[in-house]
Amino acid sequence: xxxxxxxxxxxxxxxxxxxxxxxxxxxxxxxxxxxxxxxxxxxxxxxxxxxxxxxxxxxxxxxxxxxxxxxxxxxxxxxxxxxxxxxxxxxxxxxxxxxxxxxxxxxxxxxxxxxxxxxxxxxxxxxxxxxxxxxxxxxxxxxxxxxxxxxxxxxxxxxxxxxxxxxxxxxxxxxxxxxxxxxxxxxxxxx
Amino acid sequence: xxxxxxxxxxxxxxxxxxxxxxxxxxxxxxxxxxxxxxxxxxxxxxxxxxxxxxxxxxxxxxxxxxxxxxxxxxxxxxxxxxxxxxxxxxxxxxxxxxxxxxxxxxxxxxxxxxxxxxxxxxxxxxxxxxxxxxxxxxxxxxxxxxxxxxxxxxxxxxxxxxxxxxxxxxxxxxxxxxxxxxxxxxxxxxxxxxxxxxxxxxxxxxxxxxxxxxxxxxxxxxxxx
Numbered sequence: 001x002x003x004x005x006x007x008x009x010x011x012x013x014x015x016x017x018x019x020x021x022x023x024x025x026x027x028x029x030x031x032x033x034x035x036x037x038x039x040x041x042x043x044x045x046x047x048x049x050x051x052x053x054x055x056x057x058x059x060x061x062x063x064x065x066x067x068x069x070x071x072x073x074x075x076x077x078x079x080x081x082x083x084x085x086x087x088x089x090x091x092x093x094x095x096x097x098x099x100x101x102x103x104x105x106x107x108x109x110x111x112x113x114x115x116x117x118x119x120x121x122x123x124x125x126x127x128x129x130x131x132x133x134x135x136x137x138x139x140x141x142x143x144x145x146x147x148x149x150x151x152x153x154x155x156x157x158x159x160x161x162x163x164x165x166x167x168x169x170x171x172x173x174x175x176x177x178x179x180x181x182x183x184x185x186x187x188x189x190x191x
Numbered sequence: 192x193x194x195x196x197x198x199x200x201x202x203x204x205x206x207x208x209x210x211x212x213x214x215x216x217x218x219x220x221x222x223x224x225x226x227x228x229x230x231x232x233x234x235x236x237x238x239x240x241x242x243x244x245x246x247x248x249x250x251x252x253x254x255x256x257x258x259x260x261x262x263x264x265x266x267x268x269x270x271x272x273x274x275x276x277x278x279x280x281x282x283x284x285x286x287x288x289x290x291x292x293x294x295x296x297x298x299x300x301x302x303x304x305x306x307x308x309x310x311x312x313x314x315x316x317x318x319x320x321x322x323x324x325x326x327x328x329x330x331x332x333x334x335x336x337x338x339x340x341x342x343x344x345x346x347x348x349x350x351x352x353x354x355x356x357x358x359x360x361x362x363x364x365x366x367x368x369x370x371x372x373x374x375x376x377x378x379x380x381x382x383x384x385x386x387x388x389x390x391x392x393x394x395x396x397x398x399x400x401x402x403x404x405x406x407x408x409x410x411x412x413x414x415x416x
Contacts, residue, residue, distance in 0.1 A: 136280070137205055137208050137209050137212065138212075139209070139212045139213055139216050141213075141216040141219075141220070142212065142216060145219075171198055174198045174199075174201070176201050176205055176206065176209050178206050178209050178210055178213070180210060180213045180214075181209075181213045182209075183205075183209035183212065183213070185205070187198065
């Protein structure tokens, strides 16, 4: 059958390679496999950005019904990504610094960097500036679950913390800790 | 982290606000939880009704009602908290406005100190003196003009004024009585004709005749104009 692109129900355009059965298995030739890994990583990150997904688990390949079904499975050619393949793709993403194990010290789930923490830091700071929340104390919950949807809605707290740490290095944020939890305060850029 | 030099210190105020906000977040999360329970109880009641266990459905609905009242209570608490938070934040802004006003006032005082009333008065006096001095010089220079020159100036002024009024001038002259157009002396009485004719050549009369011509000319000019 001819390989063609396919639009998923969520409106994501799958590349034509997604309709090729070999795409769903690890290839013995290391060059071919390196190329395929590249394709997979790009596919996973663009899909994550499209759906605003932050976490990829090995489990997503094992059980159907998750957020990732649209790309980890292709019912039209009756293929799915085996969990072992997902694990090695995760390792590949971590090697390329576009994901980290989250929580650390396990290999079953990764947090995806479809925006690098540095980019998130910029997004965070411009959001705070645009909404007039500089010099105001904000809770993490307030940022990741704002009443009005923002570019930061649903951001995982560890990623948020990373972005804030980057802002702290340039004196654009300050973390305030109390017994009950933590808050952050943003400042205008000094330069 | 070397971030202490430009970021402000965390004050007790900040901690209090953060505490309040964290409480608010907790309430929000609690509300979410209750909402989930509410939906769940609703489903349970539906399922019980479907299987015909009416009393169980009623119990589920009762529980649901209780959760609903909790939700309402947390709503009012949330409102209180949010009001408090915004009041505090507003007061902080007021404090900063006050601080700004204070600083502005200090600057103003500083400026006023440099600009005391005495020095201003002195300065104004000096200015006044300088102005008077200037006027004296002006007077002195003006007095250098001789009376002749002054007369010439006045003459020039008059000429300029006349020029400006040039248009109105002829109409004023129009009011002059027009001289007689016919010479009654041309029909001489008998006997004295020669002497009358002689008189008609009298310089006085000829002057009269001469005078008529410029007026008529002027009339013509006025008509043309």
